[in-house]
Amino acid sequence: MITSHRTFAKALLGGLVLAGLALSAPALAQRDPAYDAARRAGQVGEKMDGYLGVVGDQPASVRTLVSDINIRRRANYAERAQAAQPPATLQEYAFTQGCILIARLEDGLKYQAPDGTWQTKAGAAQRDPRCP
């Protein structure tokens, strides 16, 4: 009886830990509210090269936001490109990231088509033929 009580307590504790992890995970996934708003407003879009682009003429606040995110993306790409086996170039990694980001983009958001024009995502995106 005592042992079964203990196992129940352990299971309960384990369940609480798992629930805690599940709750903390979405908190990590949040993007900056200003960035999220700019995406939804169509002020920024995903470029083919793996970086964020400013769509048309936008206020300085949006341009700064895009530049900040691109600096962080570049650092991230450089690190992961070097860590890849065999290592890839920054450009290769960034381009691949662009392929996947555009493919995963939600409908209604902006992306750059292979001809360089800004498009609004609606179903399958127009992507580079090399994209997986």
Next chain:
Amino acid sequence: MITADLTKPARRAHMPGMGMRGAIAGVMAVLGSALAGGCISVTAPNEPIVIELNINIKQEVIYRLADDVRQNIEANPDIF
């Protein structure tokens, strides 16, 4: 007779001289147009150079990196 004697050699002396100058001018014109034509063809390869940068990324490499790139989105949701 005297006039014919004087004018004929004069013409002979004059005509070949004009022919030479004409020929030189003609050669110069051909060379000039050939050189100008050469300059135009030199400017043409400027366009493909820009496209070459993207062509350098091979599909094989993109496929190899695809999984890592997908994990990157999950690991760093704030920058994507």
